[in-house]
Amino acid sequence: MIGRLTGLIAEKAPPLVLLDVNGVGYEVDVPMSTFYNLPNLGERVTLLTHFVVREDAQVLFGFLTAAERETFRLLIRISGVGPRMALSLLSGLSVAELAQAVSLQESGRLVKVPGIGKKTAERLLLELKGKLGPELGHAPVAVASEAQADVLQALVALGYSDKEAAAALKALPADVGVSDGIRMALKSLSK
Structure with missing residues (x-):
């Protein structure tokens, strides 16, 4: 529904950003990886968004890169992983780090993220295996011949x-x- 917003940053209070788009203020939740790369207050920014509608709320999630948004969408499709947990994962690990953890099946890296337990980490590794492409993961192993x-x-x-x-x-x-x-x-x- 709302795929992208371009506007001025009116407020920043992690993980929330208030984006002024032609006089309308949009509250957008962003992962810390996006938050740290935002420009200063009053400066223009474009965020790719994902709009979540629930019975009790309508929430916009914003991302600076398409890879972050796509990974967020992959995460929320997994049973037991909601938008907040997906945001927490992307705040604790970059997309490349998450892809590497999945390809190497390292549940220990996922458990370090607040809110992710051992069972959830193992389910994430199983569900995401093969879905996070090599362009997001670690570099291929160098071979001499x-x-x-x-x-x-x-x-x-x-x-x-x-x-x-x-x-x-x-x-x-x-x-x-x-x-x-x-x-x-x-x-x-x-x-």
């Missing part, structure tokens, strides 16, 4: 995490063959 890329792919296919596979790959000689590389990597991972 095509053989090492094949070894990495084989380890991931065997169920090892990206982090474990990358650590095993670092221990391999650069000129290793695929079959020898897999054997050596499995040996180092079994220790």
